[in-house]
Amino acid sequence: xxLSQYAELFLAESREHLGTINQQLLEWxxxxxxxxxxxxxxxxxxxxxxxxxxxxxxxxxxLAHRMENLLDILRSGEHEATDQVFExxxxxxxxxxxxxxxxxxxxxxxxxxxxxxxxLDATCQALVPTAKPRPPPVPRSVxxxxxxxxxxxxxxxxxxxxxxxxxxxVLRRLEQIGQVNTVQPPATVFETEDFDGEFGLRIETSAxxxxxxxxxxxxxxxxxxxxGNGAGDRLVExxxxxxxxxxxxxxxxxxxxxxxxxxxxxxxxxxxxxxxRGDPTLDDVxxxxxxxxxxxxxxxxDARMTPVWQVFDRFPRLVRDLSKQLGKVIEFKVEGxxxxxxxxxxDEIADPLVHLLRNAVDHGIEPAAERVAAGxxxxxxxxxxxxxxxxxxAIQVSDDGRGIDRAKxxxxxxRTGMLDEDVDVLSxxxxxxxxSRPGFSTAAAVSNVSGRGVGIDAVASSxxxxxxxxxxxxxxxxxxxxxxxxxxxLAIVRALTAxxxxxxxxxxxxxxxxxxxxxxxxxxxxxxxxxxxxxxEMIPLLDLRKVVQLPGEGHGRRPVVVLQIxxxxxxxxxxxxxxxQEIVVKTFDAPRGTLPIFSGATVLGDGSPALxxxxxxxx
Amino acid sequence: MSHSVLVCDDAIFMRTMISDILSQAGYExxxxxxxxxxxxxxxxxxxxxxxxxxxxxxDMGGIDAVREIVAHDPDACILMCSAMGQQALVVEAIQxxxxxxxxxxxxxxxxxxxxxxxxx
Numbered sequence: 132x133x134l135s136q137y138a139e140l141f142l143a144e145s146r147e148h149l150g151t152i153n154q155q156l157l158e159w160x161x162x163x164x165x166x167x168x169x170x171x172x173x174x175x176x177x178x179x180x181x182x183x184x185x186x187x188x189x190x191x192x193x194l195a196h197r198m199e200n201l202l203d204i205l206r207s208g209e210h211e212a213t214d215q216v217f218e219x220x221x222x223x224x225x226x227x228x229x230x231x232x233x234x235x236x237x238x239x240x241x242x243x244x245x246x247x248x249x250x251l252d253a254t255c256q257a258l259v260p261t262a263k264p265r266p267p268p269v270p271r272s273v274x275x276x277x278x279x280x281x282x283x284x285x286x287x288x289x290x291x292x293x294x295x296x297x298x299x300x301v302l303r304r305l306e307q308i309g310q311v312n313t314v315q316p317p318a319t320v321f322e323t324e325d326f327d328g329e330f331g332l333r334i335e336t337s338a339x340x341x342x343x344x345x346x347x348x349x350x351x352x353x354x355x356x357x358x359g360n361g362a363g364d365r366l367v368e369x370x371x372x373x374x375x376x377x378x379x380x381x382x383x384x385x386x387x388x389x390x391x392x393x394x395x396x397x398x399x400x401x402x403x404x405x406x407x408r409g410d411p412t413l414d415d416v417x418x419x420x421x422x423x424x425x426x427x428x429x430x431x432x433d434a435r436m437t438p439v440w441q442v443f444d445r446f447p448r449l450v451r452d453l454s455k456q457l458g459k460v461i462e463f464k465v466e467g468x469x470x471x472x473x474x475x476x477x478d479e480i481a482d483p484l485v486h487l488l489r490n491a492v493d494h495g496i497e498p499a500a501e502r503v504a505a506g507x508x509x510x511x512x513x514x515x516x517x518x519x520x521x522x523x524x525a526i527q528v529s530d531d532g533r534g535i536d537r538a539k540x541x542x543x544x545x546r547t548g549m550l551d552e553d554v555d556v557l558s559x560x561x562x563x564x565x566x567s568r569p570g571f572s573t574a575a576a577v578s579n580v581s582g583r584g585v586g587i588d589a590v591a592s593s594x595x596x597x598x599x600x601x602x603x604x605x606x607x608x609x610x611x612x613x614x615x616x617x618x619x620x621l622a623i624v625r626a627l628t629a630x631x632x633x634x635x636x637x638x639x640x641x642x643x644x645x646x647x648x649x650x651x652x653x654x655x656x657x658x659x660x661x662x663x664x665x666x667x668e669m670i671p672l673l674d675l676r677k678v679v680q681l682p683g684e685g686h687g688r689r690p691v692v693v694l695q696i697x698x699x700x701x702x703x704x705x706x707x708x709x710x711x712q713e714i715v716v717k718t719f720d721a722p723r724g725t726l727p728i729f730s731g732a733t734v735l736g737d738g739s740p741a742l743x744x745x746x747x748x749x750x
Numbered sequence: 751m752s753h754s755v756l757v758c759d760d761a762i763f764m765r766t767m768i769s770d771i772l773s774q775a776g777y778e779x780x781x782x783x784x785x786x787x788x789x790x791x792x793x794x795x796x797x798x799x800x801x802x803x804x805x806x807x808x809d810m811g812g813i814d815a816v817r818e819i820v821a822h823d824p825d826a827c828i829l830m831c832s833a834m835g836q837q838a839l840v841v842e843a844i845q846x847x848x849x850x851x852x853x854x855x856x857x858x859x860x861x862x863x864x865x866x867x868x869x870x
Contacts, residue, residue, distance in 0.1 A: 292853045293832065296840035299781035300851070303844055351850070351867055 141182050142235045143378055145191075148175040149231070152224050153448045160217045160451075166319045169206040172220075174316055175414045176202060179227070188234040191227070194244060197251040198223050201258075206317065210258045219254060221448075223247050280312065280335035283345055287328035294328035295321035300350045302332070308346055309336025328354075342625035360485040381474055384435055384683045391428050394610055396734045403737065416580060435475070439517045439526070440468035442481045446515060453492045460510040461496055467517035472524055473620040480526065480615065487613050489526040495532030495611055496737055505608060508533070523599075523618055525642065529612040535605040540565055560699060567591040573670065584596060588613075595748050598624070598641050598730055600696035607632030616696070626714045626743065627692065628735075629705040631675045632683065635741050637714055637733060638703070642746040644695035649686055649704055663702050665693060670700045673749060678703075678728060696750045716743060753869055754780040756796055758789040758812065759831065760806040764854075768802055768831070771858045772865070779819025790818045793826070800869060801828045803848065805839050813843045820847035827868045831856075 152175045161166035176198045183191035198220070205212055212220075226247045285301055287294040298321045305311050315331040321330075336343065340358040347356050398420050405417040443465050454461040472480075496502075496511030503509050512531045517524055537557040544550040544557075544565045557565070566587040590613075591601045599617040618624065618641050626637040627646075653664040654672065661672040670693070676685055691702040714733040731744040757767045761774050769779045783789040787809045793801060795866050801819065803811040812830065819826045830843045830851035840851050849868045852861050 135840060293837050293840055293851065295837045296832070296844060296851055299841040299844040300849075303849070318841075322841045324837055326837075349867060349870070 134173065137186065140237050140378060141186050142231065142241070144182065145179050145231045148179050149224065149228050150444050151175045152227075153221075154225060154444055156217065156220055157447045157451055159212070163212055163217075166206070166208055167323050169202060169212075170317050170319050173199065173202040180233070183231075190230045190244070191234050192246060193633040194223065194227050194230055197248055197255075198227065198238050200255050201251050204258050206319070216254060219247070219250055221252060221377060236297050239532070261435075270672065280309075281340070281358055282341070283334055283343060283347070284331040284332060284355075285353060286331070288352040288354045289328060291352035294352075295323065295326040297350065297352050298326070298330055301347050301353070302561070304346050304350050305332070305336075306336055307342070308338045308342065309334045309395075317567075327746075358665070377385070379434075382475075384431065387431050388435070388715075389717075391424070391431055392717070392734075394424050394499055395713070395715055399735075400737065408478065427723065435473050435620065436471040437474045437477050438468065438471050439472060439477060439524075440465075442484070443468055443515060443517075444476050448514060449485065450488060450492060451491060454496075455622060457493065458498070459492065459496055460499055461492060462510055462512050464512070464514045464528055465516070466514060467519075467708055470517040470519050470524055472517075476597055476617055476620070478573065479593060480617065482613070484515070484526070484528065484591050486586055491530040491611070491666045495530035495534075497533050501533075505533075519619075522618075524617050526615040526617065527612055528612060528615075534607040534609055534611055535562065535566075535603075537562065537607070539606075559602075559604055562605065563587075563591075563601065566603065567576040567601070588654075595745065596730065598639055598745070600642070600750075602696075623713055623715055624743075625711060626733075627711050628709045628741075628746075629675060629692065629703075630707045630709055631685065631705055632681050634679065634681065635709070635735070635739075636675065636679065637741050637743045638746055639730075639743060640711070642694045642696055642750065644693045644700065646708060647691050647693065647702075649691045650688075663691065665700065665702065668700070670702050672702045672704055675703055675705045678744075678749070679726065694746050699750050701750050703746075714743070752776050752778045753799040754796070755800045755802065756781045756783065756789070756792055756798040756814070758783040758786075758800050758807065759802070760784045760807045761804075764804065764831070767856065768861070769813050771856065771861050772802075772841060775858075775862050775865075777865070784808075786812060786815035786818075789815045790822075793819050794822060797823075799827060801826065802831055803828050804831050805833075805836055805843065813839065815844055816837075816843055816846045816848050829864055829868050 152172050155168035155171040155175070159165065159172070177197050180192055180195035180199060183195060201216075201220070205208060205216070222343060252637060261690050272321050283305070285298070291297055299318070302311060302314065303319065312333045312335065314330065316326070316330060320326050334343065343358050344356045347353055350740045398417075401417050401420060405413040409412075444464065447463055450461060450463040457599075491513050497505070498506075498514065499509040502511065514527070515717050516529075517526050540562065541550070541554070541557045545552055545554070549565060550561070554561070567590075587601075587603075594601050594615055594617070597617060602614040602616070603611065604614070605611040618639075624639045624641065626639045627643060629636050629638055647665070650662070655662055655664065655669075659675075662669045663672050672691070674685070675681075676683065685704065685706045689704050689706060691704050692708070693700055693702050712735075714735075716731045717733055728745055728748060729742045730748075731743045733741055733743060735741050755772050757765050757768050757779055759768065759782075765782050765784070769782070773779055773843050780798055781792045783792050783859070784794045784807065789801065789807075789812075790810070795808075801814060803812040807815075810818075816828050816830075819828065824847075826847070828848040830840055830848045831854065832840045832843075832851050834852045840858065844851070850864045
């Protein structure tokens with residue numbers, strides 16, 4: 132059988148399990164006496180081992196097997212996991228990650244895993260000197276070891292409460308008719324709320340299959356029972372028995388999105404054509420087409436939505452490693468893991484978040500001694516949270532560290548000429564401007580954790596590209612909060628159509644606060660620049676004609692689009708606003724010489740192309 | 751002959767409700783206990799066919815009471831009464847020797863099904 136077609140699936144699934152392993156290791160390290168994580172880690176390693184054996188990846192199988200040996204000893208609860216054991220398990224998880232990647236890509240393994248293998252074996256020996264390490268299974272054999280007895284698989288009624296307790300009742304009833312071995316998942320999992328109600332076991336008994344089944348059903352709340360000699364464990368390990376999923380390459384979804392984009396445009400043209408005909412049948416078809424397209428569009432958008440945990444889940448490990456390296460004690464919390472974002476946005480914010488988290492660990496949180504001296508608890512806190520706010524998602528990285536040193540930053544900014552000498556207070560708004568200045572560095576000493584300086588400019592510019600925004604709030608001695616505001620999806624946005632002269636531009640509504648009319652009474656000038664009084668506040672005015680370098684003056688009553696990012700506002704004056712519509716954003720390879728003020732392009736209903744203004748960048 | 755039942759719960763409300771459900775179904779409630787200690791003492795005294803046992807009670811919790819009763823009578827039929835979210839405790843109680851459990855809030859039919867399973 133040709134297995135290469137399964138390699139990608141193997142990789143994707145292994146990565147998920149590696150994520151679980153890391154996450155559960157962190158949890159376990161935090162509460163070493165808790166028995167739950169080790170069960171989860173064991174199962175994840177075991178699943179990877181089984182898959183790797185099928186694929187014939189001997190390196191993966193071998194390493195996973197030795198990890199399993201150690202985990203098996205540890206999950207008995209008789210031996211305490213020491214700091215060294217945790218360190219070894221973390222290293223083994225990293226090594227497993229590497230061998231998985233290299234096995235799939237067919238590359239030579241660039242790291243030597245023999246040290247980790249040897250230490251895993253040595254640790255097992257040290258804990259249980261009498262136990263002989265089980266020999267690793269021969270790759271390509273997927274059948275479970277043929278132990279004595281019958282395989283039993285049980286599915287508890289999905290609507291039942293306390294499924295784990297129900298499973299425990301089943302176990303007790305079976306123990307009365309025979310000897311129960313190899314419970315999968317291990318019975319410790321029954322005590323957790325995430326037990327899904329499916330389990331398997333081996334029972335040595337003289338009772339008939341019917342008697343076994345009767346005994347199980349008598350426990351109540353049983354949906355399915357399987358008794359037989361087959362490899363029941365494989366059935367049990369089948370994940371997601373109820374919701375069925377397929378894995379689809381993201382590029383496919385992108386391609387579908389693009390096609391739907393074309394369809395939306397075509398639908399609009401059809402609507403325009405039919406409107407002129409006065410043909411009721413054609414109108415009907417056009418309307419139906421419109422409904423279907425909208426449905427299709429929203430289905431595909433939904434399919435692109437991905438919960439943020441897919442990216443957030445690797446951060447606890449990152450924070451742990453960094454804080455260990457820097458000798459800091461940090462409690463890291465993640466909130467709002469289930470919030471969903473467009474996959475494309477999620478992929479883009481991973482690096483900026485790594486950046487902000489590194490900063491928080493390295494520059495934000497003080498060493499324990501300094502914290503205690505300042506009357507704070509010795510361990511620092513960092514919280515990463517995601518919150519849905521209407522059509523946007525706000526992601527925050529907050530720490531309770533020392534805060535940004537404004538006095539020093541102000542002095543630096545003045546020295547480099549970024550700010551005038553007479554500025555004596557650095558507001559949050561100015562602070563962000565100084566921080567986002569390319570190449571600006573706050574790091575007194577360059578450390579190898581967050582590198583040279585803060586690099587907030589990189590974060591700010593990736594957010595701009597996404598049509599999002601960045602805000603910062605910092606209180607000396609109390610900490611710093613960076614907020615990232617993101618649109619939920621990139622593919623489709625609502626936009627205003629603005630006209631200047633003969634040209635049409637699109638303004639995504641993400642940053643549009645409202646539109647007002649420009650009037651003589653409210654316009655003035657502020658430090659020589661045009662400005663407008665808006666709700667008792669002076670906001671700078673920009674003329675779209677000037678922005679797009681169109682000659683001539685606008686006439687008559689011109690509308691102003693008030694743009695807002697966080698607390699910052701500015702007004703964009705246009706000749707006319709001609710409506711609002713959903714547009715499909717096309718990625719945009721700007722020809723050389725294009726003004727750097729566009730975030731993309733789209734095709735309008737009449738088939739003509741139009742450019743999308745980067746409104747975030749105009750504020 | 752109807753089966754005899756000992757009802758153990760620290761809340762009068764719960765004891766009354768369980769007693770009503772069971773007596774209306776023809777079982778005979780022969781005693782009530784409001785602590786784990788009382789439950790063990792009354793079990794030895796009354797030798798009921800069935801015990802309903804709350805998990806959280808003062809003066810010895812339900813799980814320890816199960817252990818004591820099972821140590822005294824390995825065939826004791828004990829039905830745990832649990833709240834949602836007490837998974838770990840219920841598992842522990844079953845490992846300690848309880849035969850089954852029902853989850854609050856009680857539905858009479860569910861309670862009676864569980865009782866029949868335990869006595870059956």
